[in-house]
Amino acid sequence: MLKIESWDWESKEKMLADTAKWKDKFEDVWEPYISPDGEKIASIVKVGEGEFNIAVNEGTWEEPFEKIWYSRFSPDSRLTALITKDMEWTMAVDGKPWEQMYEYIWDTKFSDDGKVIAATTKLDSVYGITVNEKTLECPVNLESIASYAISSDGKTLAAIAQTLPLGQADLDGFLKGTWSVVVNGKPWKDNFVDIYGLAISNDGKNVAAEYRAAICEYGIVVNGKPWNEKFGCTWEPVFHPNNSNEITTPVRQAGQWFLATNGRIVWDKGFVSLLYQTYSPDGNNIAATVAPQFAKWTVAVNGQPWAATFNECLLQPCFSPDGRKVAVIAKDSGKWLLVVDGTVLGEGYDNIWQPVFSPGGDKVICKVEKNGKYAVAVNGKICGNTYEALWNPVVSPDGTRVMICGVEDGKYYRKVVPLSDI
Amino acid sequence: MKPTIVKRDLVVDTALDQCAAKLTPEQIEKVVNEVIDNETGGRLQTYVNTCIHCGLCAEACQWYLSHDKDVSYAPVTKVKDTIWVLLEKKGKVDGAFIKRCSEIAHTECNVCRRCGMYCPFGIDIAYMMLVVRRICAKLEMVPLYLQDTVHSHAATMNQMWVKPDEWIDTLQWQEEEGQGYVPSARLPLEKEGAEIMYSVIGPEPKFLAQLLGNITVIMKVAGLDWTMPATAGWDNSNMAMYSGDFEIMARVERLHHETAQRLKVKKIVMGECGHAFRGAEYDGPTWMGWMKPPIPIVHAISFYYDLIKSGRIKIAKKAEGPITVQDPCNVVRNAGLGTQLRYIMNAVCEEFVDVTPNGRHNYCCNAGGGVINVGPPWKKKRVQGNRVKAEQMKRTGAHTIVTPCHNCHSGIEDIVDYYKLGMHVKFFSDILIEAMEIPEHLKPKEE
Numbered sequence: 055m056l057k058i059e060s061w062d063w064e065s066k067e068k069m070l071a072d073t074a075k076w077k078d079k080f081e082d083v084w085e086p087y088i089s090p091d092g093e094k095i096a097s098i099v100k101v102g103e104g105e106f107n108i109a110v111n112e113g114t115w116e117e118p119f120e121k122i123w124y125s126r127f128s129p130d131s132r133l134t135a136l137i138t139k140d141m142e143w144t145m146a147v148d149g150k151p152w153e154q155m156y157e158y159i160w161d162t163k164f165s166d167d168g169k170v171i172a173a174t175t176k177l178d179s180v181y182g183i184t185v186n187e188k189t190l191e192c193p194v195n196l197e198s199i200a201s202y203a204i205s206s207d208g209k210t211l212a213a214i215a216q217t218l219p220l221g222q223a224d225l226d227g228f229l230k231g232t233w234s235v236v237v238n239g240k241p242w243k244d245n246f247v248d249i250y251g252l253a254i255s256n257d258g259k260n261v262a263a264e265y266r267a268a269i270c271e272y273g274i275v276v277n278g279k280p281w282n283e284k285f286g287c288t289w290e291p292v293f294h295p296n297n298s299n300e301i302t303t304p305v306r307q308a309g310q311w312f313l314a315t316n317g318r319i320v321w322d323k324g325f326v327s328l329l330y331q332t333y334s335p336d337g338n339n340i341a342a343t344v345a346p347q348f349a350k351w352t353v354a355v356n357g358q359p360w361a362a363t364f365n366e367c368l369l370q371p372c373f374s375p376d377g378r379k380v381a382v383i384a385k386d387s388g389k390w391l392l393v394v395d396g397t398v399l400g401e402g403y404d405n406i407w408q409p410v411f412s413p414g415g416d417k418v419i420c421k422v423e424k425n426g427k428y429a430v431a432v433n434g435k436i437c438g439n440t441y442e443a444l445w446n447p448v449v450s451p452d453g454t455r456v457m458i459c460g461v462e463d464g465k466y467y468r469k470v471v472p473l474s475d476i
Numbered sequence: 477m478k479p480t481i482v483k484r485d486l487v488v489d490t491a492l493d494q495c496a497a498k499l500t501p502e503q504i505e506k507v508v509n510e511v512i513d514n515e516t517g518g519r520l521q522t523y524v525n526t527c528i529h530c531g532l533c534a535e536a537c538q539w540y541l542s543h544d545k546d547v548s549y550a551p552v553t554k555v556k557d558t559i560w561v562l563l564e565k566k567g568k569v570d571g572a573f574i575k576r577c578s579e580i581a582h583t584e585c586n587v588c589r590r591c592g593m594y595c596p597f598g599i600d601i602a603y604m605m606l607v608v609r610r611i612c613a614k615l616e617m618v619p620l621y622l623q624d625t626v627h628s629h630a631a632t633m634n635q636m637w638v639k640p641d642e643w644i645d646t647l648q649w650q651e652e653e654g655q656g657y658v659p660s661a662r663l664p665l666e667k668e669g670a671e672i673m674y675s676v677i678g679p680e681p682k683f684l685a686q687l688l689g690n691i692t693v694i695m696k697v698a699g700l701d702w703t704m705p706a707t708a709g710w711d712n713s714n715m716a717m718y719s720g721d722f723e724i725m726a727r728v729e730r731l732h733h734e735t736a737q738r739l740k741v742k743k744i745v746m747g748e749c750g751h752a753f754r755g756a757e758y759d760g761p762t763w764m765g766w767m768k769p770p771i772p773i774v775h776a777i778s779f780y781y782d783l784i785k786s787g788r789i790k791i792a793k794k795a796e797g798p799i800t801v802q803d804p805c806n807v808v809r810n811a812g813l814g815t816q817l818r819y820i821m822n823a824v825c826e827e828f829v830d831v832t833p834n835g836r837h838n839y840c841c842n843a844g845g846g847v848i849n850v851g852p853p854w855k856k857k858r859v860q861g862n863r864v865k866a867e868q869m870k871r872t873g874a875h876t877i878v879t880p881c882h883n884c885h886s887g888i889e890d891i892v893d894y895y896k897l898g899m900h901v902k903f904f905s906d907i908l909i910e911a912m913e914i915p916e917h918l919k920p921k922e923e
Contacts, residue, residue, distance in 0.1 A: 081660075082660060084662075084664070085668075123648070123665060124666065157641075158645060160640060161640070174640070174641075198632075200631070200633075201708070223620055224624075225491055225623055228631075232631075233631065248631055266630065269613065270614055270721070272723070286723065287723045309515065349765065351765075367737075367766055369737065405740055
């Protein structure tokens with residue numbers, strides 16, 4: 055797990071970099087990223103013709119590269135990026151490239167503690183998942199990898215992969231199944247027409263996905279074994295947070311969407327649409343984004359929709375730590391709104407990022423955008439300064455403080471403020 | 477009802493033939509009634525019962541006009557020979573009949589909706605053809621190459637079996653190409669919070685990569701904050717919408733819109749494609765339960781209109797000689813962008829020559845509606861089915877036809893070739909990139 059406790063929660067304000075100077079120093083400066091602990095800010099910068107580097111706070115990486123992209127900090131605040139040397143690709147971590155070079159590398163992912171760094175790689179026209187410089191061995195040559203997931207502890211990596219070649223316009227071959235799930239390098243026994251919506255249980259023991267059995271026939275497959283029930287359509291499954299044998303997914307029957315757990319419909323009410331089912335932290339409640347009628351969106355908690363509806367869309371709901379409250383970002387008549395338990399909090403914004411609850415559940419904190427500036431909003435109301443760039447606020451483990459990282463007049467600040475002050 | 481006299485050259489499509497051989501009457505009856513009972517509602521019944529069989533729709537159809545008014549190509553005949561029979565017989569038909577339904581609905585109708593404009597009651601005949609396609613799709617009676625394209629959508633979330641690494645690699649290559657025009661141009665990948673997500677259709681990275689280079693330059697010159705995804709969800713096209721596989725259609729559209737939501741952009745600007753606009757703006761959102769796209773979508777025509785009208789892009793040298801245009805049905809007839817299209821054509825062309833009929837009344841290119849995607853076996857029939865388009869284009873005397881739609885582009889190229897028109901076919905961005913002013917500070921430095 056991420057050791058948030060060890061971060062600096064005492065320093066009220068640190069100015070860690072003057073990014074405005076980067077623009078004078080380098081030919082081009084890309085959009086910045088910050089480390090999870092807020093201590094570092096980094097941007098890919100162009101230093102010459104066909105030469106790129108990364109500026110990190112007041113310095114740069116030692117060695118420039120021909121190309122750099124997808125710079126991302128790991129949870130333990132190491133800076134990774136995908137780079138080329140002599141027209142071959144690899145991962146660089148804090149400026150040091152992996153020894154193995156690839157035809158291509160993409161989609162960096164991390165374990166929760168950042169110890170595991172993974173990516174999809176292609177070498178000698180064979181695709182694989184590479185973990186900390188080592189490509190997972192697979193008994194078959196993978197023709198393609200559509201996507202992959204990594205467990206919290208980084209020990210389970212599951213990929214949606216094409217395990218068989220397919221000729222041009224080979225409809226029969228396609229319907230026989232060319233796609234499977236490869237878990238830590240081992241493909242499931244059976245192939246499927248298509249695989250979507252990969253999920254790994256919190257304990258890393260089980261892997262589930264949607265599969266397509268025929269043109270209009272879908273189901274859920276767990277560790278390679280399909281549910282007995284099939285549906286007209288499904289969306290991505292989700293594991294119960296504490297019970298890796300319980301899987302919940304939206305399913306479509308007779309033109310309506312229902313929520314099903316382990317193949318059995320558990321919400322008796324059907325919806326025009328049902329998405330983003332989310333368990334409460336203890337797993338006792340489920341919230342989902344639903345449309346009881348066309349273009350009337352709301353949240354249903356344990357099958358009961360809120361009275362308030364919104365006319366454009368809703369994003370994924372989130373529970374308070376005690377599982378009693380639900381917050382969601384809604385869009386109505388062109389404005390984004392923060393909604394908690396069916397009530398709009400504050401005003402509408404041009405954009406709202408995923409909210410977080412305070413540990414007590416009484417405050418909902420999020421990043422918002424208004425008129426091209428960014429700010430932190432608490433219960434829907436802007437608190438404090440506006441920024442030209444801002445990252446999602448982080449609440450301290452004891453719930454007393456909030457870390458706010460943003461750029462003002464080109465200067466990058468890491469601030470810690472008492473939650474009671476905002 | 478008298479049977480229609482149908483004269484057609486034999487076209488072999490192995491997918492249709494094999495499907496016709498294996499379908500059972502029970503399967504057909506079940507699917508036909510499932511679709512009609514559960515998916516059509518009052519709309520289909522209203523259309524069927526309102527039609528007075530007047531045949532005025534015939535004059536609207538390029539297939540009918542191009543075959544010397546052969547009534548077997550008239551929209552009303554297409555309805556009569558498909559959905560009327562399915563309703564009357566309550567689905568008790570055989571595999572050969574369903575095969576003929578697919579031939580009519582998938583290969584002889586572009587669902588362009590011109591006929592609906594000629595119908596005195598405004599009946600959306602194209603909708604009825606889409607119901608027929610839906611029935612065919614659920615029975616797996618879909619022409620080979622169209623079904624293969626849909627399988628590509630299903631497996632890769634793009635139309636052309638483009639693998640994730642090929643997509644990103646192509647963008648990085650085209651960024652370099654764009655830098656040949658404007659050294660500081662950048663194609664920003666995965667830039668969260670950008671103003672615009674730019675999306676394209678599968679053929680762009682596969683065959684027409686220069687269009688990605690073009691947009692890299694245009695965005696830089698216009699000074700816009702934009703991004704493109706490095707994940708699936710970049711393809712805005714949707715042939716599943718046209719085969720009748722609405723579940724895959726919805727999955728593709730959902731991912732496209734959710735990708736824009738993930739990147740927290742204000743709007744999606746899409747490249748020059750008509751059907752993709754229809755899928756992303758209307759059909760996909762409607763199936764998902766959205767009144768409109770959750771992130772607004774702007775078609776390339778409107779995008780370029782705004783850039784030129786606002787002066788963000790200035791024209792330095794207009795394209796010479798007579799140049800004409802094709803109106804993509806899904807953005808002109810069905811979304812009203814004809815006036816904006818003519819504004820941008822006049823802005824970049826020294827001598828813009830309009831077509832007759834034009835705008836909302838223009839003929840379909842005959843490639844749209846998934847018809848070009850039924851592939852090589854049907855190409856000759858498709859091109860012969862649009863002689864009127866060739867005649868229309870020839871009358872303009874233009875040396876170049878601008879087609880702000882991928883289906884129109886490929887379909888009109890085929891027409892130009894078959895009828896030996898000797899004309900060039902270009903996308904609007906191909907003309908714009910040559911005509912636009914590149915400010916001095918953005919130009920490559922002299923060696």
